[in-house]
Amino acid sequence: MNIMTVEGRKAKIEYDPEFDIFRGEILGLNGGADFYGKTPDELRLEFKKSLKVFLDVCKEKGIEPYKEYSGKFNLRISPEMHAEIASMASADGKSLNQWVVETLDQIVHAN
Numbered sequence: 001m002n003i004m005t006v007e008g009r010k011a012k013i014e015y016d017p018e019f020d021i022f023r024g025e026i027l028g029l030n031g032g033a034d035f036y037g038k039t040p041d042e043l044r045l046e047f048k049k050s051l052k053v054f055l056d057v058c059k060e061k062g063i064e065p066y067k068e069y070s071g072k073f074n075l076r077i078s079p080e081m082h083a084e085i086a087s088m089a090s091a092d093g094k095s096l097n098q099w100v101v102e103t104l105d106q107i108v109h110a111n
Contacts, residue, residue: 003027004040006047011035013043026051028067030058 002013004024011024022043026033035050037043058065077085089099 004043004047006044006051009047009051011047024050026054029054030064030067 004011004013009026010028011026013022013024015021016023021036021038024035024037024043024047026035026047031054033050033054035043035046037046055065057063085100086096089096092099094102
């Protein structure tokens with residue numbers, strides 16, 4: 001995964017072969033903010049500039065800049081996978097929710 005973190009904010013980084021440049025898209029915003037650069041240092045600098053412009057515009061317009069998350073989401077999986085996960089959680093002495101949260105946490109923080 002090509003994620004860049006600057007000052008606690010994350011952006012997805014992709015390479016654009018047509019223009020021989022990297023493009024970043026800041027994640028978790030209530031709108032779009034992207035930036036470009038040829039080197040990691042240039043990307044970080046442009047990331048900061050783009051985020052500042054986005055935040056300034058949001059402040060000027062009275063818009064909440066960041067998406068809010070409830071902490072809940074629905075997941076659609078096969079009944080067979082549901083049964084397997086439930087068995088693994090039970091074997092670990094955990095609720096299905098607790099087991100899934102801990103498993104996702106391990107994956108997210110493995111980097």
